[in-house]
Amino acid sequence: xxxxxxxxLLPLVASLxxxxxxxxxxxxxxxxxxxxxxxxxxxxxxxxxxxxxGFTSELQAAIRSGLTxxxxxxxxxxRGGTLWFDRTLATATVTATARYDNLTRQHxxxxxxxxxxxEPRLTEDEAQVREWMTVFKQLPLFSTxxxxxxxxxxxxxxxxxxxRVNWLLFWPWEHGAPTGEARFTLIQ
Amino acid sequence: MLTLRDTSPAPSxxxxxxxxxxxxxxxxxDNPLLIVVGxxxxxxxxxATLSFGSRSSRFSPDFLTEFVLYALSAADLAMIxxxxxxxxxxxxxxxxxxxxxxxxxxxxxxxxxxLLGMTLIPSVLxxxxxxxxxxxxxxxxxxxxxxxxxxxANRTAGDYYRERQKLVSDTSQRIxxxxxxxxxxxxxxxxxxxxxxxxxxxxxxxxVEVYRVVLGRGPRPDVxxxxxxxxxxxxxxxxxxxxxxxxxxxxxxxxETHGFEPLGGGGELLRSAAPVRGxxxxxxxxxxxxxxxxGEMADRSRRMTDAYEQYSKLKVLKSxxxxxxxxxxxxxxxxxxxxxxWIGFYLAKRITRPIQMLAAAARDIGAGHLDHxxxxxxxxxxxxxxxxxxxxxGELSNSRQDLERSAQDLQRQHQEVEAxxxxxxxxxxxxxxxxVSVDAAGRVTTINSAxxxxxxxxxxxxxxxxxxxxxxxxxxxxxxxxxxxxxxxQDPPAxxxxxxxxxxxxxxxxxxxxxxxxxxxxxxxxxxxxDITPLIRAQKVAAWREVARRLAHEIKNPLTPIQLCAERLxxxxxxxPAPTRALVEECTKTIVGEVESLKGLVDEFSQFARxxxxxxxxxxxPTLLADTLALYVGLFREVKIDTLAPPDxxxxxxxxxxxxxxxINLVDNAIEAMERKGQxxxxxxxxxxxxxxxxxxxxxxxxxxxxxxxxxxxPYYSTKRRGSGLGLAIVRxxxxxxxxxxDAADNVxxxxxxxxxxxV
Numbered sequence: 019x020x021x022x023x024x025x026x027l028l029p030l031v032a033s034l035x036x037x038x039x040x041x042x043x044x045x046x047x048x049x050x051x052x053x054x055x056x057x058x059x060x061x062x063x064x065x066x067x068x069x070x071x072g073f074t075s076e077l078q079a080a081i082r083s084g085l086t087x088x089x090x091x092x093x094x095x096x097r098g099g100t101l102w103f104d105r106t107l108a109t110a111t112v113t114a115t116a117r118y119d120n121l122t123r124q125h126x127x128x129x130x131x132x133x134x135x136x137e138p139r140l141t142e143d144e145a146q147v148r149e150w151m152t153v154f155k156q157l158p159l160f161s162t163x164x165x166x167x168x169x170x171x172x173x174x175x176x177x178x179x180x181x182r183v184n185w186l187l188f189w190p191w192e193h194g195a196p197t198g199e200a201r202f203t204l205i206q
Numbered sequence: 207m208l209t210l211r212d213t214s215p216a217p218s219x220x221x222x223x224x225x226x227x228x229x230x231x232x233x234x235x236d237n238p239l240l241i242v243v244g245x246x247x248x249x250x251x252x253x254a255t256l257s258f259g260s261r262s263s264r265f266s267p268d269f270l271t272e273f274v275l276y277a278l279s280a281a282d283l284a285m286i287x288x289x290x291x292x293x294x295x296x297x298x299x300x301x302x303x304x305x306x307x308x309x310x311x312x313x314x315x316x317x318x319x320x321l322l323g324m325t326l327i328p329s330v331l332x333x334x335x336x337x338x339x340x341x342x343x344x345x346x347x348x349x350x351x352x353x354x355x356x357x358x359a360n361r362t363a364g365d366y367y368r369e370r371q372k373l374v375s376d377t378s379q380r381i382x383x384x385x386x387x388x389x390x391x392x393x394x395x396x397x398x399x400x401x402x403x404x405x406x407x408x409x410x411x412x413x414v415e416v417y418r419v420v421l422g423r424g425p426r427p428d429v430x431x432x433x434x435x436x437x438x439x440x441x442x443x444x445x446x447x448x449x450x451x452x453x454x455x456x457x458x459x460x461x462e463t464h465g466f467e468p469l470g471g472g473g474e475l476l477r478s479a480a481p482v483r484g485x486x487x488x489x490x491x492x493x494x495x496x497x498x499x500x501g502e503m504a505d506r507s508r509r510m511t512d513a514y515e516q517y518s519k520l521k522v523l524k525s526x527x528x529x530x531x532x533x534x535x536x537x538x539x540x541x542x543x544x545x546x547x548w549i550g551f552y553l554a555k556r557i558t559r560p561i562q563m564l565a566a567a568a569r570d571i572g573a574g575h576l577d578h579x580x581x582x583x584x585x586x587x588x589x590x591x592x593x594x595x596x597x598x599x600g601e602l603s604n605s606r607q608d609l610e611r612s613a614q615d616l617q618r619q620h621q622e623v624e625a626x627x628x629x630x631x632x633x634x635x636x637x638x639x640x641x642v643s644v645d646a647a648g649r650v651t652t653i654n655s656a657x658x659x660x661x662x663x664x665x666x667x668x669x670x671x672x673x674x675x676x677x678x679x680x681x682x683x684x685x686x687x688x689x690x691x692x693x694x695x696q697d698p699p700a701x702x703x704x705x706x707x708x709x710x711x712x713x714x715x716x717x718x719x720x721x722x723x724x725x726x727x728x729x730x731x732x733x734x735x736x737d738i739t740p741l742i743r744a745q746k747v748a749a750w751r752e753v754a755r756r757l758a759h760e761i762k763n764p765l766t767p768i769q770l771c772a773e774r775l776x777x778x779x780x781x782x783p784a785p786t787r788a789l790v791e792e793c794t795k796t797i798v799g800e801v802e803s804l805k806g807l808v809d810e811f812s813q814f815a816r817x818x819x820x821x822x823x824x825x826x827x828p829t830l831l832a833d834t835l836a837l838y839v840g841l842f843r844e845v846k847i848d849t850l851a852p853p854d855x856x857x858x859x860x861x862x863x864x865x866x867x868x869x870i871n872l873v874d875n876a877i878e879a880m881e882r883k884g885q886x887x888x889x890x891x892x893x894x895x896x897x898x899x900x901x902x903x904x905x906x907x908x909x910x911x912x913x914x915x916x917x918x919x920x921p922y923y924s925t926k927r928r929g930s931g932l933g934l935a936i937v938r939x940x941x942x943x944x945x946x947x948x949d950a951a952d953n954v955x956x957x958x959x960x961x962x963x964x965x966v
Binding site for chain 2: 119
């Protein structure tokens with residue numbers, strides 16, 4: 019077994035360890051926080067959420083470079099189960115996009131809810147861009163008509179940022195996406 | 207490369223054909239076409255990867271870092287898993303094979319290790335070096351001078367845009383202030399033109415548009431254009447839609463007062479809007495001033511900004527780009543590794559499998575399966591090796607078949623010899639002829655039981671010198687016969703030799719014959735002798751019977767005339783004087799008496815000569831004895847007669863009258879021998895093993911000397927003062943006619959025992 023061990027396993031393991039070390043820096047996920055607030059009003063579950071520290075320096079640099087930056091918030095209205103997995107009742111995807119024109123020095127901002135877009139905005143203020151991308155207030159995402167009274171529900175929001183500038187060797191998929199949730203009991 | 211094919215033929219019933227054996231064929235891994243197709247696919251994938259990598263510079267960073275990086279990472283991960291699986295599976299198999307001690311497992315593991323090491327070590331080194339080169343080159347892309355250049359260019363373009371933007375913004379602000387006194391929204395259009403025309407000129411503001419805003423008619427203000435002034439060089443394909451939208455936004459209170467509109471024919475419009483207040487201070491109109499940037503200027507500025515953004519994007523996505531390139535490189539390396547690993551294992555198996563098969567076949571042949579054959583399909587060295595192996599196996603098979611045939615012949619011959627030996631041994635043991643064989647050295651090789659019995663050599667065995675075996679004095683004639691045969695040039699003639707054994711005279715007809723070997727040499731001598739005593743005895747009896755018959759015939763005929771003549775003489779001399787008459791009467795009485803004695807003697811002779819055949823019927827011997835011995839009750843007061851008989855004595859087929867005569871004769875003889883004083887014991891025995899019934903008559907008389915015993919049964923031999931001497935001769939004849947025997951022996955402590963044996 020010695021030839022096999024020396025000739026095969028050691029080089030392979032060494033190369034994998036080295037390549038893993040060569041991978042991009044992995045930012046700690048606990049720096050980012052996604053706070054969710056809910057309000058059942060006017061027949062809708064109005065969702066407000068804020069991605070604290072989500073407008074990272076890497077994202078700012080990406081925006082300044084002219085890349086189209088998008089934060090997609092995947093929201094799920096779920097009901098907890100005691101004997102089985104939680105059930106997803108409805109989903110909605112909210113996206114906030116920013117694109118910076120280095121020539122005119124203006125940011126073009128846009129938002130969509132389940133693909134339906136609003137009028138794009140232009141701004142030169144980066145603070146507005148930060149708020150545009152990370153703060154959402156009272157979005158009527160889900161209808162309360164299908165919900166049961168006095169039942170407890172929760173909304174979970176997961177934020178995915180594009181472009182991702184944190185590359186992990188052999189695993190380019192999303193890892194450590196910030197997630198937040200809030201619970202509510204429907205009382206009418 | 208050697209491949210094996212299983213071509214096992216149907217076995218022939220006459221002679222089993224060699225069994226063609228091969229390892230189990232694997233439909234995929236042993237199919238050359240599939241192997242070629244697999245290698246072609248691998249090479250194609252490798253070429254496609256390299257081609258794609260060479261064109262990667264044409265793709266946008268977004269596409270590379272999002273789509274391509276995902277695809278490459280997935281492919282890398284899949285290939286790593288495949289490589290680990292292939293390695294782990296084969297290494298485990300090798301470990302198991304080595305632990306089981308399978309042949310060539312150690313050699314195969316070494317071969318695999320060397321092949322993989324030769325592939326893995328260079329590949330990993332190239333991967334290390336290549337990755338470092340990629341990292342270094344990426345770092346060189348983003349050096350400080352290059353970044354300064356593109357940033358400065360971008361700043362220059364941006365500043366230019368900002369300056370032009372400020373110019374049109376100032377113009378729109380200034381016009382809005384000038385238009386306010388005109389009383390919007392109902393201002394005189396002519397006065398409006400008068401205000402805005404001086405502002406429109408080349409190198410200043412290319413176009414000014416004025417809109418009237420009427421509030422309160424709907425949810426949105428009513429915005430309509432009232433005046434427009436442009437320079438003559440303004441592009442003819444201008445579309446006012448963007449200006450209208452900007453005016454509407456400003457009228458709606460939006461803070462967005464700037465706008466940019468790229469034109470189809472090249473160039474760009476920079477717009478700036480400013481609200482116009484009415485006399486009441488409310489929004490009553492909007493001024494939109496536009497500056498036309500020619501195509502060349504706009505393109506140059508845009509290219510500078512694009513270059514900066516491209517550079518900035520690459521810098522931002524530097525880590526991802528490194529991931530893309532390292533994934534490309536890793537994928538190529540993994541493709542090579544997977545292919546090389548697979549080929550290494552495949553080659554190792556292809557090399558060791560024929561050897562393993564040869565080893566397995568050798569073990570099979572060692573276990574005795576000489577019909578094992580391997581089927582070569584190629585003519586390379588392995589094929590030649592397999593052919594040589596098959597030839598060797600064939601030779602072994604033929605040799606073993608010859609050996610088996612020889613062994614079978616030998617076994618058959620041995621069985622025949624053994625059967626013949628057993629047959630001869632049985633014959634020798636069963637025949638009454640004595641056989642003694644002597645080898646060339648004078649040692650006895652065989653002596654049958656008849657010889658031992660006839661010669662009285664109990665315990666004699668093979669290996670003894672014949673001189674010792676026949677060293678007894680009475681056997682010296684036989685030894686002389688053997689020695690004569692051994693030393694003489696010819697076999698000595700057969701001789702009749704009389705031996706005295708246990709007081710009996712035994713007559714033997716003996717002959718010695720030399721044994722000749724294949725070369726004619728004398729290998730030994732065989733002494734054969736037969737007991738001819740019964741024959742001589744029978745000859746004597748027959749002679750005596752003839753004598754008796756003739757005596758009876760010759761003597762009995764004149765007896766009657768002699769007796770009649772004597773009686774006539776006595777009658778004739780009855781009238782003679784008394785002395786004469788007395789003399790005659792005395793003589794004639796003597797003559798008549800002797801004649802009567804002679805008649806009795808002749809009758810016995812006649813009876814001996816014409817003994818009738820026995821009439822055998824099943825007879826209870828104890829009862830017969832009791833009836834016979836009842837005749838003696840009260841006759842001899844000083845003679846005691848005892849009988850012994852088993853309770854389960856079976857019936858014996860005899861002639862009762864003749865057996866009664868035998869018993870009477872023996873008892874009479876015993877009484878006479880004891881001189882009518884003594885004890886007689888008559889015992890009936892049943893010897894089941896020998897299947898004989900035995901009648902033993904024992905007395906305690908004076909006994910008979912051993913030398914006289916044989917003569918007892920001869921006619922005319924008698925120890926009594928009176929008697930014909932035919933009694934025991936008749937007894938022996940009766941017993942012989944019944945198929946039995948009679949013998950005399952000493953009684954213990956004294957007396958004589960007559961033993962009669964009759965077949966049951």
